[in-house]
Amino acid sequence: MTTIADRLTHAHQRINQAAQKSSRNHDEIQLLAVSKTKPIEQIVAAYKAGQRLFGENYVQEGESKIIALKADYPDIEWHFIGPLQSNKTKTIAENFDWMHTLSREKIALRLNEQRPSHLAPLKVCIQVNVSQEQSKSGVSADEIAPLAKLIDSLPNLELRGLMAIPTATDDIEIQHAELQKMQRLFESLKQSYAKLDTLSMGMSNDLEQAIASGSTMVRIGSAIFGSRN
Numbered sequence: 001m002t003t004i005a006d007r008l009t010h011a012h013q014r015i016n017q018a019a020q021k022s023s024r025n026h027d028e029i030q031l032l033a034v035s036k037t038k039p040i041e042q043i044v045a046a047y048k049a050g051q052r053l054f055g056e057n058y059v060q061e062g063e064s065k066i067i068a069l070k071a072d073y074p075d076i077e078w079h080f081i082g083p084l085q086s087n088k089t090k091t092i093a094e095n096f097d098w099m100h101t102l103s104r105e106k107i108a109l110r111l112n113e114q115r116p117s118h119l120a121p122l123k124v125c126i127q128v129n130v131s132q133e134q135s136k137s138g139v140s141a142d143e144i145a146p147l148a149k150l151i152d153s154l155p156n157l158e159l160r161g162l163m164a165i166p167t168a169t170d171d172i173e174i175q176h177a178e179l180q181k182m183q184r185l186f187e188s189l190k191q192s193y194a195k196l197d198t199l200s201m202g203m204s205n206d207l208e209q210a211i212a213s214g215s216t217m218v219r220i221g222s223a224i225f226g227s228r229n
């Protein structure tokens with residue numbers, strides 16, 4: 001039987017090989033374990049195998065996992081990676097360490113206002129709709145700069161970079177074009193904000209390609225926890 005620890009080891013091997021292929025240092029690439037829909041026991045199993053960064057997509061589910069695990073595992077870093085309605089911002093502001101899917105000024109303002117003062121600023125990535133599909137959330141390329149400027153002015157948010165969910169496709173050229181576009185947008189934003197260090201892209205099926213295009217954080221779910229129902 002393959003355990004979560006085995007699958008984590010394998011995911012790290014894939015990251016290391018992809019980094020080597022692009023002449024990058026694998027230390028630049030973090031593994032975010034996406035535990036959405038998976039039970040707490042599986043998060044604990046991954047934790048015991050050394051994993052510390054976990055990503056959740058659903059506000060309520062994420063909150064209850066954080067509350068359940070906070071006392072025993074205070075060094076878990078919790079990342080919110082799902083779509084967010086403005087009436088749920090308080091739960092994110094009060095519980096999570098990171099928010100990857102920021103794409104609206106109104107949400108940025110609310111998160112800033114609702115972040116408790118005893119917590120470090122919420123680390124955020126701006127989600128970019130790189131495929132420009134109507135159904136997908138995220139800002140367009142020319143909306144990045146004004147949103148970044150707003151976030152940068154808010155004391156309880158800390159801008160760390162960009163996030164994208166490229167088109168799910170087997171077409172290598174489309175995939176490559178979108179990943180390369182994200183890399184260019186990230187490099188260009190870094191000209192204005194030197195401290196940015198996070199390009200959140202790459203999932204179980206495309207982490208190698210994402211790393212070749214400069215990803216610094218891959219979000220891996222099914223390759224660690226198995227497929228979701």
Ligand SMILES: *Cc1c(COP(=O)(O)O)cnc(C)c1O
Pocket residue numbers: 034036057081082165203204205219220221222223
């Ligand atoms: C579910 C999810 C992932 C993980 O996807 P896998 O294909 O299971 O690795 C990564 N990012 C986001 C935004 C997700 O919703």
